[in-house]
Amino acid sequence: MVKDLARSIREYKKVSIITPILISLEVVIECIIPFITATLVNKIKSGCELNTIINYGIVLIIMAFLSLMFGAIAGSTAATASCGFAKNLRKDMFYSIQNYSFENIDKFMTSSLITRMTTDVTNVQHAYMMLIRVAVRAPLMLIFAFVMAFVMGGRMAWIFLVVDPFLAIGLSVIIYKALPLFRKVFKKYDALNRSIQENIKGMRVVKSFVREDYEQKKFDAAAEDVCADFTRAERILAFNGPLMQFCMYVVMVFVLSFGSYTIITSRGLDFDIGQFSAILTYNFMILMSLMMLSMVFVMITMAGESAKRIVEVINEKSTMTNPENPIYTVKDGSISFENVSFKYSEKAERMTLENINLEIKSGETIGIIGGTGSSKTTLVQLIPRLYDATEGVVKVGGVDVRNYDLETLRNEVAMVLQKNVLFSGTIKENLRWGNKDATDEELIEACKLACAHEFISQFPKGYDTYIEQGGTNVSGGQRQRLCIARALLKKPKILILDDSTSAVDTKTDAKIRKALKNYMPETTKIIIAQRTASVEDADRIIVMDGGTINGIGTHEQLLAENTIYREIYFSQNKAGVESGK
Structure with missing residues (x-):
């Protein structure tokens, strides 16, 4: 895990190395200052001249300035290193997620990925x-101060060796008790973020059903759950402070008592006031070092679970990979399903698609219709390799899709998904997702074909109109048409419209289909629809039922021979007649 995280340091290795060096210099100087001070006190006691005092004072001022300078620079380099490390972690996680297949994405919840890229990365950053700062300073300070305490105090310094084991045992127990709670709480963080995400995305639904109180209670429950676990963990960690204070006071009482007794009695010949002041200073240094080490242990305890969650995302390997010698050319838009079966998970008891055999010629227009849950979308997702078939082979242009370079294949298969997604930015920026080099004229042409140009022209800023996050400032039908235009700009060999005109009226739907037929005669077009009117003009229509193909034929053939298609058609035709009265 440490090696995996260390790869994200990259260009910040230099400042990460400089920081401990500066900290080491700071510690050395801080440990020398009490020794010089003790020497000065002893010289003053023995009646030294003013020049000697001034010289020692100048040395102390210079050393204090150097210590301050090294500490300040180390603080700056540590901030640069940690913030840069966090930036690279987020970048590596984001890049890793971009390479995920749908199967990988299904493994992680969106809320969990957000928590990992925010809260978890912040924990690891701290x-x-x-x-690189405290964990270097504290041990060095502890060692140097301990050595100097022996030099200055002799046997008196053994008190530190007596106290340290008790402190180590106490800290070990605290960490052992707290770590499982932190593991538990981060999973609940995911649940909390999921509650927030669902509420914000579904705000219009929440308000329309007046369910604010219910959502508030659900959020309160998740927040209280996180709070309760954090409270239990923090209560355990809170013992760290009293434990440190107890050890500190034990040492202080011993040093003050034994040191004072040694000076007052005849033994003071070997132990003077300067040494006593120095040993007190080193006492504080040692105990503060132990306090800082305990803080490091606490922070590492919290960050350990976060680090595991981050590495899980970075090391997750995409289930979709290029073959050793990929094919970079898609000959045409022909599609073939040969004994294809598919399930989303190895643990799934039944196949989502079962024994699919289908041949689609290049340039054909294919309609797909069927009830909810009949696996229409699953079928077409195998074409651009959003998922791989569990059994059988899917071919495009006569070649197994697993033999293509992924980018090449997906550039030739444009897919407008069920959930139409627009990103924050102008209409032009959204459209150029289809072709980043598209000219304004090409944008307008694609929008005219998708029947989007008319409503875009009515916006005050036209194609420079800003689209809010998620496309909330345009209607569902407008979003669909913009997404279709975006797909057309790719000029693909296969175009898949997954229920992409459900929010537009039948007249506009017909215009779009007619435009596609005339504009893209050589492109294979697959139209998934709920309305039979959207697929009536297709060369062939596929009827899906329970993950299998129930029937294939023209509108007239299916109307005469296929029970499912006939039921759908007559139920919609009746509804259409009634609505037209």
Whole structure:
């Protein structure tokens, strides 16, 4: 795990190395200052001249300035290193997610990925800063101060070796108890973020059903759950402070008592006031070092689980990979399903698609219709390799899709998904997702074909109109038409419209289909629809039922021979007649 995280340091290795060096110099100087101060006190006691005091004072001022300078620079480099490390972690996670297949995405919840890229990365960032700064300073300070305490105090310094084991045992127990709680709480963080995400995305539904109170209670429950676990963990970690204070006071009482007794009695010949002041200073240094080490342990305890969750995302390998010698050319838009079966998970008890055999010629227009849950969308998702078939072979242009370069294949298969997604930005920027180099004229042409140009022209800023996040400032039908135009700009060999005209009226739907037929005669067009009117003009219509093909034929053939198609047609035709009265 450490190696995986270390790869994200990259260009910040230099400042990550400089920081411990500066901290080491700061610690060395801080440990020398009490020694010089003790020497000065002893010289003053023995009646030294003013020049000697001034010289020692100048040395102390210079050393204090150097210590301050090294500490300040180390603080700056540590901040640069930790923030840069966090930036690279988020970048590596995001890039990794971009390479995920749909199967990988299904493994992680969206809310969990957001938590990992925000809260978890912040925890690791803070831990990293402490590792390259505090975790270096505290042990060095502990060692140097301990050595100097022996030099200055002799046997008196053994008190530190007596206290340390008790402190180590106490910290170990605290970490052992707290770690499982932190593992538990981060999973509940995911649930909390999921509640927030669902509420914000479904705000219009929440308000239309007046369910604010219900959502507030659901959020409160998730928040209370997180709070309760964090409280339990923090209560355990809170013992860290009293434990440190107890050890500190034990050492202080011993040093003050034994040191004072040694000076007052005849033994003071070997132990003077300067040494006593120095040993007190080193006492504080040692105990503060132990306090800082305990803080590092606490932070690492919290960040350890976060680090595991981050590495899980970075190391997740896409289930979709290019073959060793991929094919970079798609000959045509022909599609073939040969004994194809598919299930989303290996643990699934039944196949979502079963024994699909289908041949589609290049340039054909194919309609797909069927009830909800009949696996219409699943079928077409195998064409651009959004998923791989569990059994059988899917071919495009006569070649197994698994033999193509993924980017090449997906550039030749344009797919307008059920959930139409627009990104924050102008209409032009959204359209150029289809072709980043498209000219304004090409944008307008594609929008005219998708019947989007008319409503775009009515906006005050036209194609420069800003689309809000999720496309909330345009209607569902407008979003669909913009997404269709975006797909047309790819000029693909296969165009898949997955229920992409459900929010437009039948007249506009017919215009779009006619435009596609005339504009893209050589492109294979697959239209998934709920309305039979959307697929009536197709060369062939596929009727799906329960993950299998129930029937294939023209509108007239299916109307005469296929029970499912006939039921759908007459139920919709009746509804259409009634609505037209």
